Amino acid sequence: xxxxxFTVRQLTACAIxxxxxxxxxxxxxxxxxxxxxxxxxxxxxxxxxxxxVLAVGVTLGCFLANIFSTVTALDIVIGTLATAIACVxxxxxxxxxxxxxxxxxxxxxxxxxxxxxxxxxxxxxxGFAIAFAQVGxxxxxxxxxxxxxxxxxxxxxxxxxxxxxxxxxxx
Numbered sequence: 001x002x003x004x005x006f007t008v009r010q011l012t013a014c015a016i017x018x019x020x021x022x023x024x025x026x027x028x029x030x031x032x033x034x035x036x037x038x039x040x041x042x043x044x045x046x047x048x049x050x051x052x053v054l055a056v057g058v059t060l061g062c063f064l065a066n067i068f069s070t071v072t073a074l075d076i077v078i079g080t081l082a083t084a085i086a087c088v089x090x091x092x093x094x095x096x097x098x099x100x101x102x103x104x105x106x107x108x109x110x111x112x113x114x115x116x117x118x119x120x121x122x123x124x125x126x127g128f129a130i131a132f133a134q135v136g137x138x139x140x141x142x143x144x145x146x147x148x149x150x151x152x153x154x155x156x157x158x159x160x161x162x163x164x165x166x167x168x169x170x171x
Contacts, residue, residue, distance in 0.1 A: 006053070013051075013054060013057065014053065014054060014056045014057030014060065015057065017047060017054050017058055017061060018056075018060040018061035020041070020061065021061025021062060022041075024040050024041035025040070025041045025061070025062075025065035026065055028040050032065070033068075033070045034070070035130070035135070037134075038138045038141060039138070039142060042107075042139060042142050043143065043146035044058055044150075045086055045087060045090055045100075046090070046147045046148075046154070047154075048090045048091050049091065049096070049099050049151065050154060052091045055084070055087035055090075055091065058083060058087050059080060059083055059087055062079060062080050062083040063076065066079045066080055071114075071115065071118060072114070074114050075111075078110050078111060078113075082111050083103075083106070083107075085102070085106045086105075086107065087102075088102075089102030090103065096148075096152070097148075099147070099148070100139075100147055100148065103139055104139040104140050104143060107135050108135050108139065112128060112132035112133075112134075112135045115135065116130070116131040116132075119131070
């Protein structure tokens with residue numbers, strides 16, 4: 001079996017995406033870390049739909065941003081895991097209108113569960129319902145208000161593929 005390696009272009013693109021994600025998240029401060037969060041950088045997950053290797057950059061960016069989490073150090077692990085799962089599932093989506101769903105659900109479940117455990121330890125069921133709804137709502141707003149326009153703009157522009165010579169056929 002032939003081993004796949006990152007090209008210099010892929011590595012560079014992942015580093016740029018990671019830096020963008022981290023900077024946008026950290027710069028948006030209170031919007032990005034709380035029970036009701038609007039993490040603007042999550043819109044970058046749509047990049048994975050075009051170019052799967054960028055999932056590495058998005059996930060690394062989330063990890064770096066979560067080091068600065070004001071909620072709990074658990075956010076470094078749980079939040080990053082939610083983003084990694086969202087990226088992997090996003091790659092598999094065929095219908096562009098469904099691209100936001102893996103991110104919305106992964107974060108609502110995993111980050112919502114983490115926040116319920118941290119903020120509502122005496123009432124986990126109610127706390128989870130609240131956290132699930134609030135995190136899910138924030139992700140829904142960001143993904144459909146920012147992520148979808150980004151996806152369709154990139155698609156319309158033919159998204160210049162800097163990582164390989166032939167572009168992926170996108171409906």
